[in-house]
Amino acid sequence: YQRLRFPKNEGMRIDFAYVSPALDARITSARIDRDERKGKGASDHVPVVLDVR
Template identity: 70%
Template sequence: MPGHTYWDYTQLRFPRREGMRIDFVLGSPALAARVGGARIDREERKGKGASDHAPVVVELTP
């Protein structure tokens, strides 16, 4: 999964796409077998008063 899940507020890290990957999703092997995709929701980070973290979204197949 490309991208970062955390951007420090200093030195314009977010607009420059310079961050760290520190958030993760933990699941069982059975759950992992159902993963159809994953992404980082950068739009959530852009909002006013947003956290310096961004949600990691995991898409599951039936």
């Protein structure tokens, strides 16, 4: 964790989504939900969102 990196969109990415090869072939995009970190008492983790077709 490094202080004040989140507002600059800098720092380590510590959250991952591990999927099978079959599911990997169906993923159309992946992102983190930065809005979850903006709340009071937020964690240093964020949800990983996968769009699957």
